[in-house]
Each structure stands twice: as C-alpha cells, then as structure tokens.
Amino acid sequence: xxxxxxxxxxxxxxxxxLRLSCSASGFTFTEYAMHWVRQAPGKGLEYVxxxxxxxxxxxxxxxxxxxxxxxxxxxxxxxxxxxxxxRPDDTALYYxxxxxxxxxxxxYYFDYWGQGAPVTVSS
Amino acid sequence: xxxxxxxxxSVSASVGDRVTITCRASHGIIDWLGWYQQKPGKAPKLLIxxxxxxxSGIPSRFSGSGSGTDFTLxxxxxxxxxxxxxxxxxxxxxxxxxxxxxxxxxx
Numbered sequence: 001x002x003x004x005x006x007x008x009x010x011x012x013x014x015x016x017x018l019r020l021s022c023s024a025s026g027f028t029f030t031e032y033a034m035h036w037v038r039q040a041p042g043k044g045l046e047y048v049x050x051x052x053x054x055x056x057x058x059x060x061x062x063x064x065x066x067x068x069x070x071x072x073x074x075x076x077x078x079x080x081x082x083x084x085x086x087r088p089d090d091t092a093l094y095y096x097x098x099x100x101x102x103x104x105x106x107x108y109y110f111d112y113w114g115q116g117a118p119v120t121v122s123s
Numbered sequence: 124x125x126x127x128x129x130x131x132x133s134v135s136a137s138v139g140d141r142v143t144i145t146c147r148a149s150h151g152i153i154d155w156l157g158w159y160q161q162k163p164g165k166a167p168k169l170l171i172x173x174x175x176x177x178x179s180g181i182p183s184r185f186s187g188s189g190s191g192t193d194f195t196l197x198x199x200x201x202x203x204x205x206x207x208x209x210x211x212x213x214x215x216x217x218x219x220x221x222x223x224x225x226x227x228x229x230x
Contacts, residue, residue: 045159045167045210045221061218095166100178108214109157111178113166 002026002112004096009117016086020117022079022096029077030054033099033106036070036081038092039116048094049081050106059106086121093118125150125213129222135230142198144225146211151191155215158187158196161224162207170209171196201227 008020022034035050049070050059058070069082079096093116101107126149136142146156154174159167169178171187174194184199198205206229211222 044224045212047218047220059217100169100172107172108217108219109169109172109212110159110167111169113168115166 002098004098004112004114006094006096006114006117009094009119011120011122012086013123014087014121016121017082017084018086018119020081020083020094020096020119022114024077024079024096024098027098027112028102029072030074031102034072034079035097035099035108035110036079037095037097037110037113038090038119039095040089040092043092046092047108050099050108051079052106053103083119086119088121091119091121124218125152125216125220127211127213127220127222129209129211129225131225132223133226133228135228136201137230138201138203140201142201142205142227144196144209144211144227146189146194146196146222148192148194148213148215150216152213152215154190155213156187156189156194157212157214158185159210159212159221160205160207161210167210198227203229 003025005023036048051070067085071080095116096114097110098112100109100111128147156174158171161167175187186197208224
C-alpha cells in the first residue's frame with residue numbers, strides 16, 4: 001500500500017523558515033518524480049514544486065522560486081521542501097504527491113497524496 | 124500560466140442523476156487534462172488522466188471527454204459517495220494548473 005506521510009508543518013512568523021518532510025513507502029521511490037501541491041484554507045489546489053526521480057531536475061512555480069527548495073533522499077525514501085522568507089499567503093495545507101508515471105517522464109498527474117502538512121504564516 | 128475555468132461552481136443533484144461538469148482551458152491543451160475528487164477533510168483523489176482515461180480503481184460511472192480547450196466530466200448515475208468537490212487540472216504546460224473546483228451537493 002502506497003503511503004505518503006508529511007511532517008514539519010507549523011505556525012511560523014512572516015519571514016521565517018520551515019522544512020517539510022514526506023516519508024514514502026509502498027512503492028519504488030527511486031522510480032518516480034515527486035511534487036508538492038498546496039491548498040489554502042477553503043481554497044483550491046496550487047502546484048508548488050517538483051523533483052525528478054533521481055533528484056537531478058527540480059521545478060518551481062514563480063511564487064516558490066528563490067524561496068523554496070525541493071530535495072529528496074532516495075536512500076531514506078524521503079522528500080523535502082525547505083521554505084524560507086515565508087509570507088502570510090503561503091499559509092496552506094502542503095500535500096506531498098507522487099507522479100503517476102515512472103522512469104523520468106513527469107506526467108504531473110498525481111495518483112497518491114499524503115494527508116497534508118499544515119503551514120500557518122502569521123505574527 | 125494556463126487558466127482553467129470550471130462550470131458550474133456548484134451543482135445540486137440527487138442519487139441516480141446524471142451529472143456533467145465542464146472545464147475550459149485558456150489555451151489549447153490537446154488532451155492533457157485530469158480530474159480529481161476531493162471530499163471534506165481528505166486529500167484529492169485522481170479520477171481521470173489524459174482527458175478520458177479512468178484511473179485504476181475508479182468506477183466506470185465516471186467518464187471524461189473533450190480535447191483542445193473544452194472538457195467534461197460525467198457521472199452517469201450519481202451515488203451517495205460522489206458528493207464532493209471536483210477539480211480539473213491541465214498538464215500540458217508547466218506549471219500544471221487546476222480549476223477552481225465544482226462543488227457537487229445533495230439536492
């Protein structure tokens with residue numbers, strides 16, 4: 001059974017930093033690109049960032065670029081999102097999601113989602 | 124970024140009804156279109172990819188169609204467990220973007 005378990009969500013002040021982690025199991029982690037998608041309270045879904053299966057390529061939306069860093073440790077089956085210079089509009093539930101297609105071709109269809117890590121940016 | 128617009132924003136229906144939700148892309152996306160279902164307090168679930176391909180384990184009452192800029196999700200006979208919010212998503216151009224969601228409510 002595929003499981004994605006996020007951790008690290010917290011309340012942080014504007015300008016602060018936070019690192020989210022996602023522990024993956026139930027599939028061959030090294031074969032799949034992984035992504036972060038967020039959902040602000042009561043709002044829709046917004047793609048944040050992605051990383052290729054071997055970690056060699058990373059992808060960011062304009063809002064995440066220069067502030068967030070995605071990484072992965074394939075030896076630990078873990079995905080990370082380092083967030084800096086956090087703003088109130090970064091407040092959201094951050095989902096770790098698995099790409100549907102293996103072997104280096106990012107489909108950007110997300111077939112498994114974690115339960116989400118809540119991030120609140122407020123003073 | 125490609126904008127995805129869903130209609131209606133909400134729809135009321137009864138068990139057994141046929142329900143159709145539409146999604147329009149601001150630019151042509153061929154058939155790079157997915158549909159997700161989200162229930163309250165839960166993560167979204169992939170229903171359809173590639174405009175019409177049913178994801179593994181999804182009941183056949185769900186179907187998708189369309190190409191270019193206009194797409195539809197159809198539930199042929201609504202079941203009680205289908206009341207949820209539905210999102211379309213384009214994967215044609217980075218970044219992938221989602222529609223604003225359609226809330227399917229019990230009439």
